[in-house]
Amino acid sequence: MRSALFALILMVCGVPAVKAETLQPILQTYATEIAKPSRKTVGETIDTIAASGLPQVTAFLEQWSEKNIWQRTDGTFFVATAAGDSLSLTDMDTQIKTTAPKSDFKQLKPNGGVRRLIATALVQFQLLDPDLTRRKTAVASIARRPEAAQLIPLMASIDGEVDVVLKARKIQLANFLSARFATETQDRIAAINSLSADTSVEARAVLNQILTTTTGVAGTAPQGNIAAILDPMVAPDSSYGALVESKLAPPKQTVSDIKKVLEANIIEGRIAGFPLAQMDDPLMREAAYSALAAQDSVPTLITKELRDAALFSHVFYEIYAEPNAQITAAAEVARKSADNHVTTAQFADLTLDALSLASIFFLAAIGLAITFGVMGVINMAHGEFIMMGAYTGYVVQLFIPNYTVSIFVALPLAFAVTFLAGVVMERLVIRRLYHRPLETLLATFGVSIALQQLAKNVFGTQARPLTSPDWLAGAWIINDVIQISFIRIAIFILALLFLCLIIYILKKTRLGLEVRAVTQNPGMASSMGINPDRINMMTFGLGSGIAGIAGVAIGLYAKVTSEMGSDYIVQSFMTVVVGGVGNVWGTLAGAAMIGFGQKGIEWLNPSNTLAAQTYMILFVILFIQFRPKGIVALKGRAAGD
Amino acid sequence: MSIRSTLLSTISAGVLSVASSAALAECAAPIKVGVLHSLSGSMAISETTLKDAMLMLIEQQNTKGGLLGCELEAVVVDPASDWPLFAEKARELLTVNQVDVIFGNWTSVSRKSVLPVIEELNGLLFYPVQYEGEESSKNVFYTGAAPNQQAIPATDYFLEELGVEKFALLGTDYVYPRTTNNILESYLKDKGIAADDIFVNYTPFGQSDWATIVADVVSLGEDGKQVGVISTINGDANIGFYKELAAAGISADDIPVVAFSVGEEELSGLDTSSLVGHLAAWNYFQSAESEANTDFIAAWKAFAGEERVTNDPMEAHFIGFNMWVNAATEAGTTDVDAVRSAMYGQVYPNLTGGTAVMLPNHHLAKPVLIGEIQADGQFDIISQTTEVPGDAWTDFLPASAVLKSDWKDLGCGMYNVETETCVQLTSNY
């Protein structure tokens, strides 16, 4: 298999079959460069090694890139794998295997930049490799560092490609390459036009590369493919800076320049006749400087007028690096169209993100919608139930290493654990406080800090890993702009599931009927044979149990720490209050509003997430003013005011 | 939250005496070493390790015969991750417990809280954590990295070795990332990177919703330039960030990330298999291969437990403590002023090889290491510079470029080289 590979490479590359030579001497010539490679200089070395045409080159480059090359103290290189204190070595030329103590060897660790160059050099060997992964690596490498020279081998490899997906990818890449590097203008324009609906980052990169411009300034507009003539007055100071840089104008004095000049020209406590004491006024400083300039001892002060005059007498322009105006014109059109597509896609992506955030808020708050919304109990320990759920997930993963199985064990177990915790808390604490709702806040806050500290004592303050199974690990990628991770989709589905489940329980089951009866009129309910104690206990347990499941989900996408609950508690209460208490649909509406609102504000001010959160809370506070009962409000006497 | 712990803590300083195996010569009183690290609250996880490291170092020193013929005694207090409480406890250590030196603090804000107290009472503090610089106190020795010992070399590595042309500076919204990013922005502009090619974003502590930000970073690649992320994201927030990065399928080959606050400990909260190849810059990694390091790790595991890992601030304490011992021995006293004079020029071997030197600006000269994350959660060191002298005032911000710190000859931590005057003798809090 390996020899077949070599033969293939030799055929393709057209290197004449020279007599077997050894690689080691070539490597020794460049020993220092290989041992301590730097991206800027190693390219030549790699090229030389590759150009030797030896069959061992591919293996060497691959092993080098994977940090499997070790250098003996005498300078010889080996392919080696470490096992404890010893190394199992393979001679690169003879393939003879030996072992040796590790201490005599030094591992070569080429950095990421060098590895990328190695990968580029490997492309020519790998593009036609029978091994699919090698071909994929080669294509990925082209995508990362597109070069003109790769166009022809890439094109040549398309017809023979058997893998459908890879073939499509090769065609796409070839298209990108021909847009930039094809020799015929016609070919390039055709390729460019085909990119006008492509929202991928790579396609946009191609267009942007073609449209690279440089700015310049001159007395008159120069010849060439000019992109635009600029107005210098948009940013006059930096425009003048450009003038100075092109040596077309004298530099403008800064405040500290003036200061230095003045300090150097003090004569008997005076500067050009101005007393030193007056120099605390910036205007007087300028006057003194001008006076000095009038004596010809310093350059003239560049005033605003002088600056503007200089700006107006020059042309500021932007010029394309690409000389062919036809191509840049086509690319501009394509880019504009692509940008429109991207804007639409970005909007869709933002909507997805908002939807995801809303579903996370909903999941965190839905338990509260029951305990707070339906029962009217303020449970400050709700966040800690979320945390308990997450830690349950972590503990389950300790015992069940298979992530898929462990998730399916963890979800019901988290529900059971927090359901139980909820029931215990209801029996011991909440039950005694139904007539003092404000005080449930205090008591459950006490439970909350106790639980948080307990978690710290048991698990430590450090974050614990909760890893999602492989099938949840990636992202659903529609295109380069619109994508969403599977775990978020799972959370979204989970949220929907719970919505339906709770609506079903409350509306269609006996328990739901009894819950509604108890919350509306406990006295009447108990006279009808419903045991309110049992109902309250079950309801509270249900709300807490759902918090536990939310904990597993949140832990999967974010983190598991003892303080994770407190991140969600205020948000969750706001979600329920904004949505309208006593109504699960309201919680959904509240979560949607907060999720979309927060993403919307983030979009307006993308560099500051904190501000988005702040303004979202302010918005919620204001919103409550106008709809004190929330989005989905109960009216009339049932509202109970 | 400071509030719940303000009363009566004077009587409550926990005094922990470290027993010595060697019977020490007659000595008026043991020499007291204050340890000011949070043992509870959010910083406990990081700082407790440093407290243990200090106890180990003191025990080792006592085994060697103590200092100046006296036994060393650790005075451990708990400022509970509560910044005002740091000032309160520092005052207690210096006035009530009469300690000769303090080793402590982690966060910048806690250091700023302690500074006025230390300066008022002329104490001596060794600060072991990488920080944002722009500060120089007569009473503090900074044994952690200044920005030019961590951020600048890492950025150089990005520019030179990875060929990064477009930078995303992502950070948690507090002083260290803010200042570091300011310095880096200015540095990158000096290096010819256009302002449009630098994307800066700040997120709150504990941020968990990273989807949009990661998407923003990916879209930076749309003009075909190589994108790199410089992360000053702090603590737990890293977990969500790396998870989202992995979910989006971004490998270190596509968009490399270099982090300044991610060490072995932060990675333990994650499945690192999808993060292989991303980077971190420190002055020390546990994986550094040297005899001194092997010994240190062995001693640490014997003292604290087999499962414990070592990290960069521990090395800083290791160097700082030993330098202090040597300086006090040279000075023949633990008097703060005498020890300070003796500190300048102190040399001590690094755990990563080479030697650290204490400079007149109270910073160390140390090598900078860049490591790639491996699947097992350790770092593979792929780059190590020679010793870089720490710089209190960065050269890349105009306001501090003119400032210089030299306590040895100029006797000033904030010396303006343009006007040749000392701006102030106390530090800016």
Add this chain to the structure above:
Amino acid sequence: MNTLLEVSGVSVSFDGFKAINNLSIQIGEAELRAVIGPNGAGKTTFMDIVTGKTKPDEGYVIWGEKSLSLLDMNESQIAQAGIGRKFQKPTVFEKQTVRENITMALKNPRSPLDLLFNRAAPDTEDRVRAVSDDIGLTDALDQLSGALSHGQKQWLEIGMLLAQDPRLLLVDEPAAGMSATEREQTTDILVRAAKKRAVVVVEHDMEFVRRLNCKVTVLHQGSVLAEGSLDHVTKNQDVIDVYLGR
């Protein structure tokens, strides 16, 4: 007789249920009026509307000589304008003494600053005593009102209304849970009160209404079914249907 309160064409519905349907009632000055009707007839909602607790969907509520619209005022403004209300359940401030309860209700300026800086109105004590005499609680002035009997609490609440010196008194089931003698005294208090002001009593108990000996309005399904003397309305066939069931 001048009209003090005019409710005309008022309707209100909760979630589709019409609690009040095109209701029109007029109350004159110094009039004693009883409003009766079966459960859900809208008696309490009528009071809610007059006192500003509930805003009607349509209709007018006009008050006094100046024909002010009560719909534009909030609860406390309406109370200050001279409408006092007693709830079904006795609601006195149980943790405060009878004296404090009455003092609070006395007609005085009611802004926070008035209360803080004009503490000792000289006639306060006399006015408190006058009210307490009226309701027969003078001996209990320094007791916590929570310690009073049920009937006494009802009287205290009426007393607090009287202390406000309102022009219209709305009283919701004052005799509920009272013994026969207590009822008698309550009737006395109300009849006496009605000499100087309008009093509207909502009541279930026909005996009690009979003793009040006043004009009666019968409500049914949110509107007026009949009006007149008790004897007159009890002979009305509609009223008999409603009360005795169809």
Add this chain to the structure above:
Amino acid sequence: MERTFIAKNPSILWFLLGLSVFTVLVTIFSEAAGSSVVSTSFLKILGKTLCLCLVAIAMDVVWGYCGILSLGHFAFFGIGGYAIGMWLMYDRTKDIVVGSLENNILPPTPDEITIAIGTQIFGVVGSSEFPLIWAFSHSLPLQLLAVVLVPGALALVFGWLAFRSRVTGVYLSILTQAMTLALSLYLFQNDTGLRGNNGLSGLQNIPGLEAVSQATLSLWFFWASAFALGAGYVFFAWMLAGKFGSVIRAIRDNETRVRFLGYHVETYKLFIFTTTAMIASIAGALYYPQAGIINPAEIAPIASIYLAVWVAIGGRGRLYGAVIGAVFVSLMSSWFTGGSAPDINLGFYLVKWTDWWLILLGLTFVGVTLFFPKGIGGLFDLISNYREKQQ
């Protein structure tokens, strides 16, 4: 019949007497008086505790008397600290900067001075620009005014919005908590101009008083705190003694009824909410120069919840209860976290109080809420009831 409010409530006199005796004793034993019984750091702790008692009283008035469980009063406390802190930082820095610029050859321009101060203060967050919010920081009187007016205005606007739309009970608590969270998130932002997470520091150095030792300064602040606590106590006691107090308590017990008595309940609530916010802010303005540093973490919602807990433990609806609660919880907390509480070795497990104290505290909240709704102050009732029975 009308007696002065003090005669009605003799506990005020007892409180003032106790406070005075305590102040005198602390003064005599302080370092400034040459004794070493009360160290300067302990003196600072005592002074700070007095400020905490003051804010606890304010909390008691708004919650225990008026029934508004505000989870935002510690935010007002923090605002006071920020307001005074801005002046302290500005003025101290200005002295340093002007002193250093005097060495320049040219006399500095006003711009140069401003930029130099800005660099000193905001260099920490990588800026030298003065944000608008610092516009009055050069003036002590204006910042002192801000101590009262800023939280006052915030409470007024927030309260007006909330009370106007009849948000009550639990909802109001959640809303105030949201306000507190918004405020602390706002302050956490560096863009706010209040130095983000770092906050304002070095506040214990009072400009113009560099020559005065911290021992003396701390004593002065202790006196000021004691005076403020005494004055605050008397003020609230006076306010709550008469008919006003009667209405306030009536609002707590039955808001609707008070409304039908013709009182505009919203105005009363707003009055109480705003006044207590201002007092809380004054307490904060005294507290933070003693603590030396203020930062957004101080304002986080949890601090306000703790404040409510002190009051609950001390006993709601009695001013001295708030004081007892504040002192008791901070004292216990300090003792347990300070390391002087002995660890308990159970043989198989070592109970360290630094780890277990919070659990104990949490369970105490639960216990007090469930079994002693009157708090520690309720014990006084038991004693006086017992005495009455004896007689």
